[in-house]
Amino acid sequence: MAEIIVVTSGKGGVGKTTTSASIACGLARRGKRVVVIDFDIGLRNLDLIMGCERRVVYDFVNVIQGDCSLKQALIKDKRIETLYVLAASQTRDKDALTSEGVRRVLDELANDGFEYIICDSPAGIEKGAHLAMYFADRAVVVVNPEISSVRDSDRILGLLASKTARAEKGNGGVKEHLLLTRYNPRRVASGEMLSVDDVKEILGLDVVGVVPESPDVLSASNAGLPVILNDDSDASHAYEDAVARLLGETVPLRFVAEPKKGLFARIFGS
Amino acid sequence: MGLLSLFRKAPKSASLAKERLRIIVAQERNARGSPDFLPLLRRELLEVIHKYVNVDPSAVQITLGNEDGHEVLELSVSLPEAQRSV
Numbered sequence: 001m002a003e004i005i006v007v008t009s010g011k012g013g014v015g016k017t018t019t020s021a022s023i024a025c026g027l028a029r030r031g032k033r034v035v036v037i038d039f040d041i042g043l044r045n046l047d048l049i050m051g052c053e054r055r056v057v058y059d060f061v062n063v064i065q066g067d068c069s070l071k072q073a074l075i076k077d078k079r080i081e082t083l084y085v086l087a088a089s090q091t092r093d094k095d096a097l098t099s100e101g102v103r104r105v106l107d108e109l110a111n112d113g114f115e116y117i118i119c120d121s122p123a124g125i126e127k128g129a130h131l132a133m134y135f136a137d138r139a140v141v142v143v144n145p146e147i148s149s150v151r152d153s154d155r156i157l158g159l160l161a162s163k164t165a166r167a168e169k170g171n172g173g174v175k176e177h178l179l180l181t182r183y184n185p186r187r188v189a190s191g192e193m194l195s196v197d198d199v200k201e202i203l204g205l206d207v208v209g210v211v212p213e214s215p216d217v218l219s220a221s222n223a224g225l226p227v228i229l230n231d232d233s234d235a236s237h238a239y240e241d242a243v244a245r246l247l248g249e250t251v252p253l254r255f256v257a258e259p260k261k262g263l264f265a266r267i268f269g270s
Numbered sequence: 271m272g273l274l275s276l277f278r279k280a281p282k283s284a285s286l287a288k289e290r291l292r293i294i295v296a297q298e299r300n301a302r303g304s305p306d307f308l309p310l311l312r313r314e315l316l317e318v319i320h321k322y323v324n325v326d327p328s329a330v331q332i333t334l335g336n337e338d339g340h341e342v343l344e345l346s347v348s349l350p351e352a353q354r355s356v
Contacts, residue, residue, distance in 0.1 A: 147287045154295050158302045191282030198288045202295055 002110035004117045005246070006136035006174075008160075010152030012123030014144045015181035018217055019239075020120035021049045022228035023140065026243030028083035029228075032115045035074065037105075038088035039132035040122035041097050047087045050077065051224025061089035064101030070108050079229065084114075094127060102131050125159060134164050138175040140208060140246075144182045145194040150202060157203065177208035179242060184213045185258045196256055209242025211235050212255040308332055315345070323349055 007020040017038075024036035037060060038046035047053040058073035063086070077083035086105075089096060109117055121132035133139060139160050143153045160167070160174045167173050180196060187193040196210055214235040220227035228239040234255055241251045312332045319325055331346040 147291055150291050151294060151298075154298065158299070188284070191284050194284050194287055194291075198284065202288065202291050 002106075002114050002117050003138065004106060004119065004136045005138045005140060006119040006121055006133045007140045007142060008121040008129065008133055008156055009123065009142040009149070010125065010129075010156040011144075011149045014142050014149050015211070015217070016123070016142050017046050017049050017120055018221065018227060019140065019142050019179060019181065019211075020046060020118050021226035022236075022239040023243055023246070024083060024116070024118045025077075025080060025226045025228050026239055027116050027118075027246075028077070028080040030243070030247070031082060033082045033113055034116045034118065035084040035086060035109055035114050036118040036120060037086040038120050039097070039128050040088050040120065041094075041128050042088075042090060042092055043122065044088040044090055046085065046120050047075075048224060049221050049226060050085050051226075052077070052085055052087075053224070056087045059087045059089040060105070061091055061096040063105055064096070064098065070105060070112070097128060097131050099131060099134065103135060106135050125155065129156075130159070130163060133160060133174070136160075136164060136174050137166065138177065138246075140177050140179050140242075141203075141205065142179050142181055143199060143203070145180060145184075145188070145196075145199055146182075147194075150194070150199055154203060157205075176205055177246070178203060178205035179209045179211070180207065181211045182213045183210050183255065185256055188256075189258045196253070207253065208245045209238055210253055210256050211238040211242075308334065319347060325349065 005023070007016050007023065009016050020036055024034050028034040036046065036050070038044055039060075040046075041061065044056075044059070047056050052075050055075050058068040060073070062068050063070050063073045073086055075085040075087065077085065106117060119132040119136065122128040133156075141153050141156060143149050157176060160176060164174050178200060180199060183196070184193055188195045196207060200207055212234050214227075214233060216230055216233035216235050217227050220230055220233075220235075227233060227235045228243075230236050238255055241254060244251045312330060315332070316325070316327060316330050319330065325347060329348045329350075331344075333344045335342045335344060
């Protein structure tokens with residue numbers, strides 16, 4: 001049985017694609033068969049973050065419209081054996097994605113033996129975002145510790161609880177997880193930034209990960225290497241922890257407290 | 271910057287954000303789910319009423335409220351003076 005996980009947020013620019021790419025890589029690195037799908041029709045970006053933009057021949061809409069087979073459109077990752085990418089189409093046709101078409105592709109992926117299907121949702125609450133979440137079993141809601149991001153996420157939680165197949169069938173609904181990105185423990189400590197507990201309390205969700213603000217995220221996207229694969233980075237370790245929690249492991253939260261400075265750093269550091 | 275301002279505590283902006291979010295999120299959660307059909311209901315009711323009485327569209331008020339744990343749909347139609355004598 002394949003598990004469908006939507007990575008969503010409402011607000012744009014909070015790190016949905018970065019998170020989708022890293023979670024997909026993390027799961028695949030643990031030997032799971034994973035496919036990550038870009039639902040942002042017209043604004044394809046996952047291919048860049050995954051570093052496979054020059055290998056996109058066919059896309060999601062091509063498969064739905066029958067221009068090619070699913071196998072032809074799946075791009076095999078060059079780093080991890082069990083990881084595949086399905087790129088978004090660059091069409092401007094808003095109706096290219098249909099509910100029936102999406103269902104068919106997801107079914108075929110599940111039948112092909114994929115264990116995890118990661119759906120990278122576009123921003124907003126339009127059709128693409130709706131279809132990305134509609135068939136999901138679980139949702140990773142990506143939130144920045146910032147007021148508009150938190151509010152938009154709550155809107156998304158409302159949609160997850162009403163406009164999804166699981167909600168409509170009444171079989172338990174979509175399991176929701178909170179993933180905080182761009183977290184800055186120093187600013188939290190000085191009272192300038194909402195804390196993990198603040199966001200958790202307002203949204204009423206369990207925390208699956210806290211990714212600290214890190215310059216490595218930009219360098220990773222520059223290089224087309226999902227940040228989780230940069231083993232020297234705190235962001236990588238935070239995503240690795242999130243993947244472990246998604247798989248049901250209990251891992252203590254890291255990177256939520258201000259790093260303690262040594263005596264030397266206190267005297268000579270900034 | 272005066273010496274005194276060093277000792278005065280400014281309200282932390284994060285707690286401000288939290289308070290604002292708490293209120294707006296609660297408000298939006300309350301509004302969720304129910305009012306989607308209200309505009310349509312209002313229009314259809316207006317059409318039915320219009321068959322019998324010539325009322326102004328603004329004379330029909332529909333509100334959905336909460337009283338003692340029960341949801342209350344309140345409908346108020348103010349009839350024009352002239353119609354009553356017929």
